[in-house]
Amino acid sequence: MDDTGTVIAFWMLAAITVGAALMVVMVRNLIRAVIFLILSFVGVAGLYITLSADFVAVTQILIYAGAVSVLMLFAIVLTPRGDRGNQETFLRLPALLLALLVAFTLGYVAIDTEWAISDREGFEETASVIGEALLDKYVLPFEIASVLLLVAMLGAIVIVRPESGVDEARE
């Protein structure tokens, strides 16, 4: 991948993604943090496109930038007396050390390992190939995933139903 457009796109998208993720850490307002998280998700979707993964990129925008972040905004809005700040706990320093350690280790391993690089071109289009794989080789995980989604949806509804025993738990 050495044509100039791809290189420029990669560096710009990488800067957007990492910068937005850092802003999620820095920014002092929870709603703004979610907005920056959406920007980071969109940057990752752009990176998928530079890797010629079109279907995954569209899924990323639909599920992450669309659904998951809206769920997070709902959770913030539904907790009105909660703290809207984005502060850290007393675990801030150990967490920073551990995160740096993990990132350095992963980065070192990624650079040090000899990967079996292939010289094949990017995929033409992946939606049909993924669709065939999902209904042929991976049909059982696919069905289990749909059951999982159904269970998660029902579980979320049952958990937040007002009459689900909260009043007894308050005593």
Place this chain on the structure above:
Amino acid sequence: MSVDLEHYLLLGAILFGIGLYLALAKRNLVGVLMGIELMFNAVNLTFVAFSRFVESPNPVDGQVFVVFVITVAAAEAATALALAVLLYRVRDTIDVDRIDLLKW
């Protein structure tokens, strides 16, 4: 100048580190969840990068796995945020350092 597998892996490592820091250090439960989602994204990015660059008989399988990860992450986000709302109803806060009933 070209973009190789290592670039994407390093980017994934940085994103994973940021997500880990968020998940461990943030005080608000939604902030913790944001960190977990960022870690999912970092892992998905490495999956897609490997499926693009590395020698394999079925290169698209990495992307199929990413689709499954996104599915499970959506289910996880829905349940976790429902738990956050329930917790808020009971305790009036979703700060993880104030949910300390089990603390000795």
